Amino acid sequence: MNNVKRLQMQGISKSYPGCKANDNISLEIGHGEIHALLGENGAGKSTLMKVLYGVVKPDQGVILFNGEAVEINQPADARALGIGMVFQHFSLFETLTVKENIELALGKQAGNSSTLAQRIRDISHKYQMPLDPNRRVATLSTGERQRVEIVRCLLLDIQLLILDEPTSVLTPQEVDALFITLKKLSDEGCSILFISHKLHEVAEICSAATILRGGKVSGHCNPKQQTPDAMARMMVGDGVEINHQTRRTYTHSAYLKVTNLSKAASSSFDIALNNISLTVNKGEILGIAGVAGNGQEALLKALSGETTDKTAQSIFIEQTCINALSPMQRRRMGVAFVPEERLGRGAVPEMDLAENALLTSFDFGLVNKGFLQWRKVVALTQNIIQKYKVKTPNTHTHAASLSGGNLQKFIIGREVEQQPKLLLMSHPTWGVDIGAQVAIHQAILDLRDKGCAVLVISEDLDELYKISDRLCAICDGQLSPILPTDDLALPQLGRWMAGDFMTEQQNREEAA
């Protein structure tokens, strides 16, 4: 029996109009193996997983589970076989309890309702994922929500667990806890398919890896025996520069100064900002780490001017208070802004690239007495496309039809070309392939070296450690102390992301 693989996918192909997402992909996972599926965004990982979980039907190919050919037409079929999946974006109802959510998702498969709570407790205890079945999901942290999803899979007799980028939403400590659970599962014979692009994590827990590039398998390897660079090379192909070294700068001339910025939550799903103070100096990059939903969005909106406050005086550019200024007035002072959502905020999906270039560059000679200078708009667009290597047929392509990485290069190029004095960015390389990542980081660093003050909010700690000159964390609407990046060790940052600095501050205040 042991020479039969847990899962064999053979020759899987799936085409969408205009692209071949999976091209003859084969994948094998043994019993109790933690198998990594690596690849950049758009490499075909998600499509392959959707095929396996019955969300998408392949055009061609065979799936063998425990040696027998199976047809998986819907997620319920997959679950019946013993395949569980934890998606990157959780599908939980905030207003229901843990138990109710699990019951709702599993339907009849949840079994006897009266014993369910106890079973949840048993399983979460057994795999060291403490979870109270009667807590409301709204009160859970992101890490705890992920546990709900995993426990939901484990309640069924599971043989293969698929995790889609499970660590992207966790603090470093939560990642360690997750890995303990995964190792225990694998010891019991459960196979795990671990989708990620964080190579050091893959090296830590996976014993085999399949690497996808452009919809095809580009290599297999044992991550424990490969260097991260070699794996990255298989992911991106030859000819892309992968560079880890960046120079830190230390400057002292403050450009943006925030003192005791507070803002009440506007709805029950909003986070209140509590006494945030920070400075961003000219020619430096300040990084703010944090798990999503801890007030990053509210802070950015307050800084960009998307929310204004006519009474407060807490945000200053040099000596000018800007709390009451509209986004356009702030832009005219030299503020540029790259929001988290590329489509539907950073760019208008149904407008072409030229129109999207105009969207924020209107003050740079593109409008004359209220009339648009289309020739200049197109010239600027072509300049951005060439300079930032945006892959697009022409300037009349809709923003929506560009890949995430290409659109982000375009948006960042648009903002950087305005030569701003202050650049605000949220998740600048989220979901962007390594090639584009390198280009985007270089553009930010070049801008910094010209004296621009840059503020980057991100969940990607690798990115923050790579480009930030100073670093801090945000948790529950409060900001940790700010330290030079090289003086802030990862475990310390992790504790700050979990809110440790609040008690530290309290202790200090009580001591004083």
Place this chain on the structure above:
Amino acid sequence: MLKIEARAQPSKHWAYFSPILAVVLTLITGAILFSSLGQNPVEALYIFFISPIEDWYGISELLVKCIPILLCAYGLSLCYRASVWNIGAEGQLLMGGLIGSAMALQFVHSDSIWAMPLTLLAGILGGAAWAGIAAFLKLKMNSNEILVTIMLNYIALNLLVWAVHGPLKDPQGFNFPESALFAQSTILPVLFEGTRLHLGLVFVLLALAIIWVFVSKTFIGFQIRVLGMDKAAAKMAGFSQNKLSALVLLVCGGLAGLAGASEVSGPIGQLVPSISPGYGYAAIIVAFLGRLHPLGITLAGLLMALIFMGGEMAQISLALPSAITGIFQGLILFYLLSSDVLIRYRIKIKLPPINSVKKRVYPTQTEAQ
């Protein structure tokens, strides 16, 4: 097997072809409708769609009819581009007619050259003020402009009816609910001898050119389009949603008011209780049928005017009820919305697969377990 499948990109061809398909489907349905009413469908469609414009006078009447429709529709297209759902062109038109008449009645015994311009200006201000109420409520009270503008339509209609029965009633009019006839100095001049085609046509052509340039060539027009497509992006870029929403409502109200004033000081020549057979509502259909583009709207407006005239002909020649006009308007909007599916989706005829996964023999679910 027929299957609806998403397109990789919205089809440009179908964006233009869909209104044409909608018109064709409307004609086919119309033919079926006529024959089920015992009419010869070809003859009935001929009477409905061809006979009104068989001669030059018919065409001039078509243009007269399309003047108020087009003025309203150009204004509405601006609102809809900004995703401001103004349904109130009818009320704005009526208020333009009412306020314009109030001004015109100051000049009943005057041949001042200011009579006509002031009447039109009063109409524009009346319509804009009526839209301004909706703008104020939307911006300050966050009320839904769809509901507010619809309700304002009824208020406008009742104000107008009250005015012709009361303060604006002709003292020498034997108690008929009509105002006095406007003085010749107020009446819009006729452009061609022997027709009723008046100066309003020039306003239409001006509005066409100005709106076209405004939307496609000016920065404010660009801001309006961004606001309509993506509010978050407009906010990110720093465009003022409040100012833009107010602007499109006021411009639309002004154009609709001009339409109303042009009707009372044009073909009607006095204020009567029914100055519009629903031009403001028809303009909504026209704006969408014309893809919110000034040229498309112009063509759609001509078609809509033809439906109004065809409806009248059908009443006279075929003894059909006046509801026939509304039926055709509804049909065309219904088919347009249905045909628009083809812009984003395509219909695929799927033949049974010849060489695919299905051909392989799978054990059934239960066997696999």
